[in-house]
Amino acid sequence: MRIKSICWLYKILYGGVEARAEHLADYLSTNHEVELIYARTIRGMLSKHGGGHGFKHKELNIFFNPYRVYSKRFWEEYFISRATRYIRSCRDKTDIVDGQGINAIPGIRAGLPTVTTVHGTRLWVGNNVGKLEKETLEKADKIIATTKHTKQELVDSGVTDEKICVIYNGVDLIQIQEVKVEKSGLLRKYQLNPDKKVILSVHNFDRVKNTKLAIDSFNSFNHGDYQLVFIGHGYEEPVHKKYVLSNNIKDVYFLGRLSQSEVYKFYKGSELFLLPSLRESWGTVFVEAMAAGCPVVLSNQCGITEAIQDMKEVIIVDPYSCDEIKKGIEKVFASKDLRDNLTGNGLEFARALSWENQGRLLENELIKVLNSRN
Secondary structure (H helix, E strand, C coil): EEEEEECCCCCCCCCCHHHHHHHHHHHHHHCEEEEEEEECCCCCCCCCCCCCCCEEEEEEEEECCCCCCHHHHHHHHHHHHHHHHHHHHHHHCEEEEEEHHHHHHHHCCCCCCCEEEEEECCCCCCCHHHHHHHHHHCCCCEEEEEEHHHHHHHCCCCCCCCHHHEEEEEEHHHHHHHHCHHHHHEEEEECCCCEEEEEEEEECCHHHEEEEEEHHHHHHHCCEEEEEEEEEECCCCCHHHHHHHHCCCCCCCCCCCHHHHHHHHHHHHCCEEECCCCCCCCCCCHHHHHHHHCCCEEECCCCHHHHEEEEEEEEEECCCCCHHHHHHHHHHCCCCCCCHHHHHHHHHHHHHHHHHHHHHHHHHHHHHHHHHHH
């Protein structure tokens, strides 16, 4: 197959959606010709060319960061317009388009077999449904939902059940397990206390990540032997730094954005992963932490909870309750048996979600779509 994979924020913002697009394109490129198409600003990063023998990158300039100039939807439409022109120009060299969300539209408008992946339903169902989302749902050949809950909401909104399948986000199991870490050296490198255990949180500081309550929960926890470490960057980050400083909260650190290999080292060097999000369509970071053998405390508002069990693979808490989040932390550190069970069961869960396994599922769906068109 000659596949065009479209994910517009790959070089501007890198989160769960972008990670999914890259890893699945990487897997597909071992057997197929794949081109990952995405937006970059004029000052964006240079491409990294990797993956299998057939993995190429195509950057389309959008000039400004969509979160800083005009509206995000303005730049989404601008990028889709550019991507549509590009797809049409190489239509005879393309068999199928795989788009993340509305980024499937270039394939639809070019008249090519098209698959879209829906990561959440905020703009996809009900009164909030957008025009681009509506066009995608109506005209895509196949819809892939990242959770069963997302699929059910789409079905309830009128999308045919047979048109949707569920493929969870995966995890880079091999890279995580191959990472070596010397914990005290890692902590000293980032000016952290090598004598204190690490409670880790990795995210982009969006408001829904519930960072303030995570800080308050840690602060109410008897944390003399622990330190809370945040990895990531986002527009809310300065607000939380100021909050910690203004309230003289000790042992909370912000490391900013780190390379993926450094993040993997922190997963392995931490005693607990904490992220009580108010909304999380899936939550790849949770699976990454599990793959590294790090116990996880997450909220009941995360999509991944439909596939896991409380007190078996993770601890699930109410993200609106500071006391419940604190008690979740305390449970992990109060029982070695519980920690061992969380570690073992979490690793088993992560193994089943390797990107190789998820890539095979996607490959099968792409083949089905092509066969149905022929």
